Every structure is written in structure tokens, then in C-alpha cells.
Amino acid sequence: MIFQSTEIVMSMNGAREVDEQTAPDLYHVVEDMAMVAQIPMPRVFIIEDSSLNAFATGSNPQNAAVATTSGLLAIxxxxxxxAVMGHEVSHIRNYDIRISTIAVALASAITLLSSMAGRMMWWGGAGRRRSDNDRDGNGLEIIMLVISLLAIVLAPLAATLVQLAISRQREFLADASSVELTRNPQGMINALRKLDNSEPMHHHVDDASSALYINDPKKGGGLQKLFYTHPPISERIERLKQM
Incomplete structure (x- = not known):
């Protein structure tokens, strides 16, 4: 099942698997980073896209894979x-995919519970409306109605924001872990600068996959920044400079 999930993710992102013969430079870099991180060699994939990006997937180091765009390899x-492969290998070593899955599950559970609580309060108020005609009872029903609406609307939003905050913190950690593996903070800084100047990805990236990439493929302004799965690259660079 885990093997199949990796195949699905790679297929959704148009990635093809490569090996030491077909992509020796990339393969050897991943091999070196995995050796330093003391994890098994992950499978290696390439996405034919001129943008600069990469990601890792797999619930544990024994069933992991990394992918990079052809544009990143060229630039x-x-x-x-x-530095980039160190970042992705660090995601694998730190079990970030599993942590992200748990965060999504918790957010979904909070959403479900808030919806159930809101509905119970709503129908509880409706039941009292049929039996109570006094003014105090009507006031309580209004309060219960407002609380139920707030629970339905705000709790899922809060859960999502917490999930995204966890994702952003794991990106900071992966950057720092990459520097730990390479002993080269400037390499990571230079890579992030190039990522920041990259063109958008040309193929469609779904919401589930976008959180995996080192450089968020879905960018926007205004309120959309609240829902970024990644911290701003400028902030990531500043943190690396402080190391």
C-alpha cells in the first residue's frame, strides 16, 4: 500500500523514475545525502518541467522517494x-510526511467534531423553541444559535491554520537539517534564492502535492498568505544566515 501511494504521488506529478545509469549526477547526490543522514537510499524521480522545484514522499525512510524538476537540474x-536534496532527505529522516498526515487527520477530526457540536446545539435550540415561550428562553436560543454557527465556521479554519503552521515549521527544520548534512549554509541560501526567482510550475499541482514541494507551487497575495504551506523564502534565508 505504501509502495502504491508513492507510485500514485509520482504519477500525479508526472515524475519518471531514474537510476545511476540514467541520471548519475542526481543519483550520486541523493546517495551521498542519504548516507550522511544514515537512511536507506530513496527512489529517485525527475519531473520534466522547466521550473525549479523538488519534493520527497514516503511515510518512513524505508519507503521513501525524492523527485526534482528537470529545470532545477539544469540551473x-x-x-x-x-542543499536541495539534503532538504528533501531531511524531510524523510525527520518523518515529516507522517507528521503532516497526523496534522491533516487532527484538523479533519476537529472539523468533524465542531460540525457535530454545532448541529447538536442548533437542534437543541430548536427543541426548546417548541416548548419554551418565555423571553429568557428565546434569548438563550439566540446565544446558542450564534455559538453553533461560530463553531461550525471558525473551528475548521483554526484547525487548518494550525496544520499549515506545523507545515511551515517543518520547512524551517528541513532547511536547517540540510545545512547540518552538507555543512554548507551558503549552498542552501543560494539554492533558495534561485528557487525564489523560479517561474511557476507548468503542470497542474493539486493541494495535497503542493505541500510536499520545497518551493510552494501555489503562490498568491493578500489573505492567501495565511494559507501558505511554506514560509516566505526571504524568511527562510534570514534564519539560515543566523545559524
Missing amino acids: MNREELE
Whole structure:
């Protein structure tokens, strides 16, 4: 099942698997990073896209895979590629995919519970409306109605924001962990700068996959920033400079 899920993610993102013969430079960089991180060698994939991006997937180090765009391979030098692959290998070593799955499950549970609580309060108020005619009873019903509406609307939003905050913190950690593996903070900084200047990805990226990428494929302004799965690259660079 885990193997199939990796296949599905890679297929959804148009990735093809490569090996030491078909992509030796990339394969050896991933191999080096996995060795330093002391995890099994992940499977390696390439996405034919001129944008600069990469991601890792897999619930544990024994069933993991990394993917990078062809554009990233064409633009980044060896040190920058090591930094990016170090970032992705760190996601695997830190069990970030599993943590993200747990965060999504908790957010979904909170949404379900808030919806159930809101409905119970709503129907509870409706039941009292049939039996109570006094003014105090009507006032209580209005309060219960407002609370139920707030629970239905705000609790899922709060749960989603917490989930996204966890995702952003794991990106900071993966950046720092990459520097730990490569011993080269400038390589990570240079890679992030190139990622920041990258064109958008040309193929469609669904919401589930967008959270996996090192550079958020879905960018926007205004209120959309609240729902970013990644912190701003400028902030990531500043944190690396402080290391």
C-alpha cells in the first residue's frame, strides 16, 4: 500500500523514475545525502518541467522517494543541488510526511467534531423553541444559535491554520537539517534564492502535492498568505544566515 501511494504521488506529478545509469549526477547526490543522514537510499524521480522545484514522499525512510524538476537540474550547481536534496532527505529522516498526515487527520477530526457540536446545539435550540415561550428562553436560543454557527465556521479554519503552521515549521527544520548534512549554509541560501526567482510550475499541482514541494507551487497575495504551506523564502534565508 505504501509502495502504491508513492507510485500514485509520482504519477500525479508526472515524475519518471531514474537510476545511476540514467541520471548519475542526481543519483550520486541523493546517495551521498542519504548516507550522511544514515537512511536507506530513496527512489529517485525527475519531473520534466522547466521550473525549479523538488519534493520527497514516503511515510518512513524505508519507503521513501525524492523527485526534482528537470529545470532545477539544469540551473543549480553541485552545491545547490546537494542543499536541495539534503532538504528533501531531511524531510524523510525527520518523518515529516507522517507528521503532516497526523496534522491533516487532527484538523479533519476537529472539523468533524465542531460540525457535530454545532448541529447538536442548533437542534437543541430548536427543541426548546417548541416548548419554551418565555423571553429568557428565546434569548438563550439566540446565544446558542450564534455559538453553533461560530463553531461550525471558525473551528475548521483554526484547525487548518494550525496544520499549515506545523507545515511551515517543518520547512524551517528541513532547511536547517540540510545545512547540518552538507555543512554548507551558503549552498542552501543560494539554492533558495534561485528557487525564489523560479517561474511557476507548468503542470497542474493539486493541494495535497503542493505541500510536499520545497518551493510552494501555489503562490498568491493578500489573505492567501495565511494559507501558505511554506514560509516566505526571504524568511527562510534570514534564519539560515543566523545559524
